[in-house]
Amino acid sequence: MTSPSNMGVITGASVIGPAHIRQHMPNQDAFKYRNYGYGCVMAVADGVGSDRYSHFGSKAVVQAVHEAFCAYVRGDISRTQITKSIYMHYVSLLKKRYQSAASTTCLFAAYIFNQGLYLGLIGDGIICGSINSQPLVMQKESDSFTNIVKPLSPQRPNPIWTTKFIPEDRLNSIRLMLATDGVSEDILPNKESDFASYLIDYVNAWRAEDRQIKLLNLLENWETPRSLDDKTIVLYQHFRNKAEVSLYG
Amino acid sequence: MSEMKDFVYQTARTLPVILLLDTSGSMFENNKIGAMNSAVRDMLTSFKSYSNTIASISTAIITFGGSSARVHLPMTVVDELDLTALQDMDAHGMTPMGEAISIAKTMIEDKEQIPSRAYRPTVVLVSDGMPNDCWEAPLEEFKADGRSAKCYRMAMGIGVDRGSDAYDVLKQFTSDEEQVFDASDAAEISKFFRYVTMSTTSRIKTANPNLIPSMEEVFSQPEAESGEVDDDFPF
Numbered sequence: 450m451t452s453p454s455n456m457g458v459i460t461g462a463s464v465i466g467p468a469h470i471r472q473h474m475p476n477q478d479a480f481k482y483r484n485y486g487y488g489c490v491m492a493v494a495d496g497v498g499s500d501r502y503s504h505f506g507s508k509a510v511v512q513a514v515h516e517a518f519c520a521y522v523r524g525d526i527s528r529t530q531i532t533k534s535i536y537m538h539y540v541s542l543l544k545k546r547y548q549s550a551a552s553t554t555c556l557f558a559a560y561i562f563n564q565g566l567y568l569g570l571i572g573d574g575i576i577c578g579s580i581n582s583q584p585l586v587m588q589k590e591s592d593s594f595t596n597i598v599k600p601l602s603p604q605r606p607n608p609i610w611t612t613k614f615i616p617e618d619r620l621n622s623i624r625l626m627l628a629t630d631g632v633s634e635d636i637l638p639n640k641e642s643d644f645a646s647y648l649i650d651y652v653n654a655w656r657a658e659d660r661q662i663k664l665l666n667l668l669e670n671w672e673t674p675r676s677l678d679d680k681t682i683v684l685y686q687h688f689r690n691k692a693e694v695s696l697y698g
Numbered sequence: 699m700s701e702m703k704d705f706v707y708q709t710a711r712t713l714p715v716i717l718l719l720d721t722s723g724s725m726f727e728n729n730k731i732g733a734m735n736s737a738v739r740d741m742l743t744s745f746k747s748y749s750n751t752i753a754s755i756s757t758a759i760i761t762f763g764g765s766s767a768r769v770h771l772p773m774t775v776v777d778e779l780d781l782t783a784l785q786d787m788d789a790h791g792m793t794p795m796g797e798a799i800s801i802a803k804t805m806i807e808d809k810e811q812i813p814s815r816a817y818r819p820t821v822v823l824v825s826d827g828m829p830n831d832c833w834e835a836p837l838e839e840f841k842a843d844g845r846s847a848k849c850y851r852m853a854m855g856i857g858v859d860r861g862s863d864a865y866d867v868l869k870q871f872t873s874d875e876e877q878v879f880d881a882s883d884a885a886e887i888s889k890f891f892r893y894v895t896m897s898t899t900s901r902i903k904t905a906n907p908n909l910i911p912s913m914e915e916v917f918s919q920p921e922a923e924s925g926e927v928d929d930d931f932p933f
Contacts, residue, residue, distance in 0.1 A: 471903065498906030593848055594818045595711060597908060634815045635706045644705035672703045675710040675754060677907075 459489065460652055461683035462665040466631060468677035477553075478629050478681040479507035481515060487522045488561040490515050491683045495574060495629040497552040497600050505543060506551030510601060513538035514557045522561065532569060532610045540603045548603040555601055556627045560687055565616040566623060571608055572598040575633035577641040578625040578649070580615060584642035585625075587611060588633060595634050623687040624649050631678030635671070649684050707815070710754035712775060713902050714812050714819035715745075715894070716805065716849075718798045719770075720856075721763030724826055725789035730856050733884035734824065735786045737891035742784070744895045745776040748902065755898060756816075758805060760798045762829075764791035767798035773811045795825060795867070796833030799840050806846045817901070818908040819849045822894055823871050826856040828864040837870060850910050852897075854879040854890045873910075 465476035477496035482489070492514035496503025517534035520526050526534050535555070543551050554572025561567065568576055568587060573595075576587040589598060589611075601608050626645035636644050651667070652660040668680045717738065725731040738759070745755045757779070759771040770787060771779075802821060805811055812819060840846045853868040855878055868878045879890045896916045901907040 468903070499909055593814065593845060594812075594908070595815050597818060597848060634711065637705055637707060640705045643700075647700050647702070647705060667702065671706075673707045673710065 459484070459491070459683070459685050460660040460664055461491070461493075461681070462661055462668055463679065463681035464665065464668040466676075466678040466680065469679060475504045476679050477504045477507055478631070478679040479504070479511045480627075480681050480683050481511040482683050482685070483515065485519070485522075488559060488564075489685065489687070490518045490557070490559045491627055491685055492555065492557040493574065493627040493629055493681050493683050494556070495554045495572070495631070495679065495681070497554075497598075500550040500552045502543075502547040502551045503553055505547050506539075506553035506601070507555075509542040509551070510535065510539045510553050510555045512542055514555065514559075518559045518561070518567075528614075531567065532608070532612065535569075536601065536606070536608055539601060543603065552600040552602040552604075554598060554629070556629075558625055558627060558685060560623065560685075563617055565614060566620060567612070567614055569610050569612040571610045572600040573630040573633065575628050575630075575636070575641060576625065577628075578623070578645035579642055580623055581619070581621045586641045587613065588641075595630065620687075621689045623685065625685045627683045627685075629679065629681045631676065631680035632668075632682055634678075635673040635676055645684075648682065649686055652684060709775075711815050711817060712754045712756040712812075713817040713898060713907055714756045714758070714773065714806075715898055716773075716802055716819060716821045717757070717759045718795070718802055718821065718823045719759060719761050719787060720793060720795070720825040720827070721761040721787045721789050721791075722793040722827065723763070723790050724793075725763070725856075729884070730826060730887065731787060731789040733887040734856075736884075737888045738787075739781065739784070740888070741891045741895045742776060742779065742781060744899065746779065746781070748899045755902065756812075758811075759787075760801050760805075761787055762794045762798035763787075763789060765794070767794050767801055769801060769805075773805060792831075793825065793827055793829045794831040795823075795829030796831040796836045799833065799836040803836065803840050803844070803846045806849060807844050812845075820894070820898060820910075821846075821849045821851050823851070823853040823868065824856065824890075825853075825864070825868065826858060829867060833867065837867075852877060852879070852894065854881055854887070856881045856887060 459482055461480045461482050463478045480493045482491040492511040494507035494510045496507040513535045516538045517531050521531055554574055556570045556574045556576050559567040573589050655663050756773055756775045758773040761770045851871055851873045853872045855868050858864045881887045900911050
């Protein structure tokens with residue numbers, strides 16, 4: 450059986466993009482992660498650049514993810530209603546005057562003890578890493594150009610999510626990165642899972658209290674030149690076998 | 699030992715600009731071809747100065763004249779473009795616009811030339827007359843299908859009367875049918891390419907380069923000198 454003591458490092462960080470600084474705009478990304486008694490929930494979001502209140506939208510949706518999973522664990526909703534609940538909470542968290550211009554993308558991962566791993570995304574960004582040492586990549590289809598997405602919006606009441614559920618009995622190890630497109634668009638093709646692994650190993654090398662600042666430094670000194678967008682990353686790992694935890698720190 | 703540069707691009711995202719330029723025989727009259735050559739060089743010079751400081755622009759030029767359309771300049775990041783080696787365009791022959799649109803479509807659908815991480819391309823059509831090849835089907839496919847359908851399209855008619863069949867072709871090409879630019883002389887050809895320049899450079903300075911500014915918004919901005927960047931902007 451899994452338990453909180455098998456959970457590995459979780460950390461997350463976000464930096465505002467130079468283009469937003471220049472235009473006196475806020476960071477339109479948001480993230481929230483938290484360990485609960487029932488598991489762990491993480492969410493990352495990127496407000497649509499052209500929407501005036503999208504920074505409120507991204508904050509609302511990451512909060513909505515947590516509220517939806519808490520409602521699911523309480524038994525208030527079924528598994529199939531999770532994404533619908535996220536949408537409803539997102540809309541209800543937004544003041545009416547912001548709803549016309551608060552579109553956002555959203556990525557989430559939730560590990561629920563004795564159930565499994567829930568993954569979901571709408572819009573761009575990426576969920577990648579490995580499950581049982583097998584590569585995992587979830588992102589939008591690359592048949593378009595960057596920043597052209599169908600995000601979450603109060604004006605679109607039936608959003609189409611991409612979701613994945615992996616039951617507990619098929620999970621031995623989880624190493625994940627959730628990232629907005631300010632990160633994902635700069636990752637080399639077919640290097641996504643390796644990059645997640647590299648980052649997780651990188652932050653694992655530091656003391657727990659230093660990991661977030663180290664991740665922040667990495668985002669602030671991003672390798673891709675003239676990368677204008679906000680950048681947000683959340684990292685997660687979990688092992689069923691305690692021995693594996695010690696291998697990774 | 700791995701480093702971050704092993705996993706992320708070491709080059710900036712690009713904003714592609716594709717020019718479809720009429721080099722038919724009629725462009726020789728009143729030295730329209732000369733004005734267009736000059737305006738295109740000025741635009742590329744401006745792109746080069748901005749690219750070094752803010753973001754990366756890539757450009758391709760497809761000409762249609764003679765008996766066929768051809769790639770005059772393949773998709774090139776302007777940082778790497780040697781303007782002294784770029785040949786001027788000559789005017790002669792027919793107006794195979796449909797073939798040029800097909801070549802542009804192939805270029806845009808090719809992810810080696812324009813990767814998915816690129817911003818929404820701008821495609822600019824310049825012509826002084828009616829095409830005389832099969833243009834309807836290539837244009838319909840360009841607008842309706844694939845990645846080309848997501849491009850922003852602009853058009854300029856040189857000496858083309860409003861309401862004429864040639865003007866109607868340009869209207870069908872543009873993303874906004876009201877935005878066919880009319881040019882009757884060299885000064886207006888130059889003004890149009892200044893608009894393309896300013897529209898492109900204003901996009902790469904914003905938080906969302908896929909937003910297309912209107913002509914009014916572009917010409918209401920003070921025109922910066924080449925390479926001018928705010929002192930406090932870190933790039």
